[in-house]
Each structure stands twice: as C-alpha cells, then as structure tokens.
Amino acid sequence: MSTSKRLNSDRLETQFKDFKPALDRAEATEEAQRCINCFDAPCIKACPTGIDIPKFIRRIGSNHVQGAAKTILDSNIFGLSCAECCPVETLCEGACVYNDLNHKPITIGKLQRFAIETAYDASMEFYKPGKASGKKVALLGAGPASFAAAHELRIHGHEAVIFEKSEIAGGLNTTGIAPYKMRAEVSLREVERILKMGVKVEYGKELGRNVDLNKLVQEYDAVFLGLGLGADSKFDAAGADHPRVTGAVDFIAKMKTCQASELAWMKNVKTALVIGGGNTALDACRELKGLGVEQVVVSYRRGEAEMSGYKHEFKWARQEGVDFWFHTLGGCRWPGNAYRDHTDVERRPGFSGDRPGKAGVVADKNDWFEIRKGPPAGRTQDGPHGARENICRWRLGQWRNGSRQRSG
Ligand SMILES: Cc1cc2nc3c(=O)[nH]c(=O)nc-3n(C[C@H](O)[C@H](O)[C@H](O)COP(=O)(O)OP(=O)(O)OC[C@H]3O[C@@H](n4cnc5c(N)ncnc54)[C@H](O)[C@@H]3O)c2cc1C
Numbered sequence: 001m002s003t004s005k006r007l008n009s010d011r012l013e014t015q016f017k018d019f020k021p022a023l024d025r026a027e028a029t030e031e032a033q034r035c036i037n038c039f040d041a042p043c044i045k046a047c048p049t050g051i052d053i054p055k056f057i058r059r060i061g062s063n064h065v066q067g068a069a070k071t072i073l074d075s076n077i078f079g080l081s082c083a084e085c086c087p088v089e090t091l092c093e094g095a096c097v098y099n100d101l102n103h104k105p106i107t108i109g110k111l112q113r114f115a116i117e118t119a120y121d122a123s124m125e126f127y128k129p130g131k132a133s134g135k136k137v138a139l140l141g142a143g144p145a146s147f148a149a150a151h152e153l154r155i156h157g158h159e160a161v162i163f164e165k166s167e168i169a170g171g172l173n174t175t176g177i178a179p180y181k182m183r184a185e186v187s188l189r190e191v192e193r194i195l196k197m198g199v200k201v202e203y204g205k206e207l208g209r210n211v212d213l214n215k216l217v218q219e220y221d222a223v224f225l226g227l228g229l230g231a232d233s234k235f236d237a238a239g240a241d242h243p244r245v246t247g248a249v250d251f252i253a254k255m256k257t258c259q260a261s262e263l264a265w266m267k268n269v270k271t272a273l274v275i276g277g278g279n280t281a282l283d284a285c286r287e288l289k290g291l292g293v294e295q296v297v298v299s300y301r302r303g304e305a306e307m308s309g310y311k312h313e314f315k316w317a318r319q320e321g322v323d324f325w326f327h328t329l330g331g332c333r334w335p336g337n338a339y340r341d342h343t344d345v346e347r348r349p350g351f352s353g354d355r356p357g358k359a360g361v362v363a364d365k366n367d368w369f370e371i372r373k374g375p376p377a378g379r380t381q382d383g384p385h386g387a388r389e390n391i392c393r394w395r396l397g398q399w400r401n402g403s404r405q406r407s408g
C-alpha cells in the first residue's frame with residue numbers, strides 16, 4: 001500500500017492569507033452568546049448535513065468546546081473543512097433569523113471552525129473503531145464522500161479499503177478549494193484523523209484501469225462509489241491547446257499541491273482571462289488576483305443575473321478588482337481567417353449560446369484571442385451587435401482594447 005503524496009512546502013497556495021481569520025476564545029464566546037437558540041432553528045434546516053447549530057453554539061457559549069466539536073462531528077466528520085469552505089452566506093448564515101432583523105447573522109462557520117480547531121489542537125479524540133464485524137467494504141475514490149462513509153463503516157466495525165487513482169487523499173477538498181478559504185493541509189488533517197480509525201487507502205488504483213469492479217464485488221461485502229463528478233469539461237475552441245490556456249480545476253490543483261516551479265510561467269503573467277460564470281470561474285479569478293496578476297477579466301456569455309456563481313463571491317471578486325465582461329461572444333476570428341459575423345459564430349459547434357461551459361475565445365495562428373463585448377445575443381442595437389463592437393484582442397501577457405468595425 002502506498003502513502004499519500006505530501007504537499008510541497010513552497011506551493012503557491014501558501015501565499016494566500018486567510019480570508020476569514022479564526023476567532024479567538026473571547027471572540028467566540030461573545031459571538032456564541034449572541035445566538036438566541038431559535039426553537040425551530042432555520043440555520044439547521046439550511047445546513048446540508050443537519051448539524052444541530054444552536055446546540056453547538058450554546059456549548060461554545062458555556063465553554064464546553066469538546067461537546068461543541070462532538071455535536072458538529074456527529075453530523076459531519078468533515079466539520080473543519082466545511083467550517084472553512086462552505087458557502088455559509090447562502091446556507092446556515094443566510095438563513096439565520098438575524099438577517100430578518102437587519103442584524104449581522106451569527107458567524108456560524110467561524111464558530112464551527114473555532115470548536116473543531118480547538119479540539120483538534122488539544123488532540124481530543126471522539127471516535128473509536130467498533131468491534132470487528134467480519135465484513136469489508138471497498139470504496140472507490142478518496143474524496144470526502146468515501147472518507148466520510150469509511151469513517152462510519154469503521155465505527156460499526158467494518159473493514160474499509162479505499163481505492164484512489166491519484167497519489168493524494170481528499171479529492172477536490174484537497175486539490176480544489178480556493179486557498180484563501182482553506183489550504184490543502186486542512187483537508188489532509190481531517191483525512192489523517194479518519195485514517196487513524198483504521199481506514200486503508202490504495203493509491204494509484206483506478207477503476208477501469210487497474211481495478212476491476214466485478215472482482216471487487218466478489219471480494220467485498222459491498223462497494224461504495226465515491227468517484228466525484230468526473231473529468232473537467234473541455235474548452236471546445238480553436239486555441240484551447242495553447243500552452244498558456246489551462247483548465248481551471250487543473251490550474252487550481254497545481255497551485256494547491258505542486259512545487260511553485262511547476263507554475264513558474266505564472267511569474268510573468270500580468271493579465272489573465274477567465275472564461276465562464278460559475279463558482280470555479282469566480283474562485284479562479286480571485287486566486288489569480290491573489291497571486292498578483294494585475295488585470296483579471298472574467299468573460300461570460302450571458303448576463304450578471306444568469307451567472308451561476310454565488311452572488312457574494314461575485315461581489316468580493318469585484319471588490320478585489322476583477323473586471324467582468326458580460327454577453328461576450330466567443331471567438332470572433334477563426335484561425336487564419338478574417339473576422340466573421342455573429343451568425344457564423346453561433347452556428348459553429350462549441351459556440352452555441354445554450355451550451356454550458358462553452359463560452360469561448362478563439363486563438364488565431366498568431367496566438368491572438370479575440371473577445372467581443374457586444375449587446376446580448378438577439379438584441380439589436382444598430383444591427384445584430386451594434387455598429388461599434390468593442391473587440392478586445394488578447395495575447396497572454398499583454399492586451400489591447402479597442403473598437404473596431406465588423407469586417408466580414
Ligand atoms: C474548483 C472547485 C472548488 C470548489 N470549492 C468548493 C467550496 O469552496 N466549498 C464547497 O463546499 N465545495 C467546493 N467544491 C466542491 C467540493 O470539492 C466537492 O463537492 C467535493 O470534493 C465532492 O466530494 P466527493 O468525494 O464526492 O468527490 P471528489 O472530491 O471529486 O473525490 C473523488 C475522488 O475519486 C477519485 N477518482 C475519480 N475517478 C476514479 C477512478 N476511476 N478510480 C479511482 N479513483 C477515482 C478522484 O481522484 C478523487 O480523489 C469545489 C469544487 C471544485 C472543482
């Protein structure tokens with residue numbers, strides 16, 4: 001059995017400061033005492049893991065941190081990760097009754113972090129493996145889903161063996177979370193505690209390559225599939241294979257786990273373009289800003305209202321100086337060809353306005369990308385896109401911004 005890859009100490013994510021710094025004991029107690037312990041607590045209903053929030057807050061308020069941590073972990077063994085990276089603004093804190101009273105909601109995430117960090121720093125243990133049941137379960141994928149299931153299985157005395165295709169544990173919780181929210185070591189800290197329960201992990205074992213599902217079904221009493229969402233969607237446009245065009249998930253994983261030298265090219269990047277309007281795009285643009293990229297632009301094919309990314313993340317990104325272009329059309333110049341009209345762009349596979357994840361840029365053979373900042377598709381303004389369309393020509397590392405007449 002191999003061991004999980006260690007994190008590189010000079011990885012780029014270590015440059016980020018904590019966006020939501022931890023509370024100290026006095027602050028936590030004061031904040032906990034603000035909670036009015038609602039009878040029909042809306043914060044619990046809004047929590048996907050159903051943590052008894054007023055109960056753990058009450059325990060912090062009475063200085064019973066161990067009890068607070070246990071309350072959290074009984075519902076969610078990844079209570080520390082979730083305290084740091086859950087979108088609390090739209091979940092528990094968004095549901096807190098204080099919002100209706102025009103007061104700041106209870107900072108539930110920070111209180112949760114305080115309880116678990118304090119307990120873990122004091123090496124408090126909460127669970128033990130149960131009496132051996134003689135049963136064994138194979139779990140595919142070493143992300144939070146499999147680890148949480150494996151923890152529960154160990155409590156009940158079942159053997160739990162995880163098969164992971166990569167060399168690192170924790171799945172996207174380790175490799176995907178924006179570092180200003182949570183660093184990879186927090187995910188691994190929680191994984192370590194679960195491993196101590198006797199969970200085994202086989203790294204470099206991929207279902208469909210060197211792991212056979214039928215064999216697992218025969219050898220184990222049950223098989224759990226915790227494979228995550230699968231491969232990143234591909235940017236289906238000419239130029240997508242340019243060395244400086246990268247998928248966001250891959251870029252974030254490198255920043256969070258690899259040596260800084262693997263992203264050495266980032267040092268000279270002054271401008272960056274992020275394509276898409278979801279949460280990964282919002283994370284990526286804020287990460288680029290945090291790494292010191294001067295000009296970061298998010299290009300999204302629809303309007304602000306249609307963006308699927310969280311509103312609070314969008315607001316923060318703007319505050320941090322990220323520029324947003326809405327209703328951008330994809331590539332306006334085919335490689336080697338003259339600039340075409342909008343109808344052609346929309347007809348071209350990969351640029352339909354209704355295909356998610358396919359907003360685009362096109363690189364011509366000189367490595368220029370062009371983005372058209374026009375009015376929304378279908379809306380007229382001096383013609384299909386307006387007589388004066390704003391074209392941004394983009395070459396990674398530099399750009400020009402200007403108006404230009406359609407030429408084709
Ligand atoms: C960029 C990004 C940012 C995110 N930010 C947040 C956030 O701020 N807050 C939040 O709450 N959530 C966030 N998420 C979502 C969160 O990371 C996921 O919901 C969570 O990791 C899902 O856990 P999982 O165990 O189901 O899958 P994953 O974490 O995806 O783990 C699946 C595991 O299975 C392995 N695997 C895949 N295929 C195979 C195979 N064939 N054989 C063996 N192993 C395999 C993978 O290598 C991986 O280790 C983010 C996701 C991304 C992509």
Ligand code: SF4
Pocket residue numbers: 034035036037038041042043044053054057095096097098106108
């Ligand atoms: S809704 Fe707010 S005040 Fe009410 S129990 Fe939850 S955290 Fe406390």
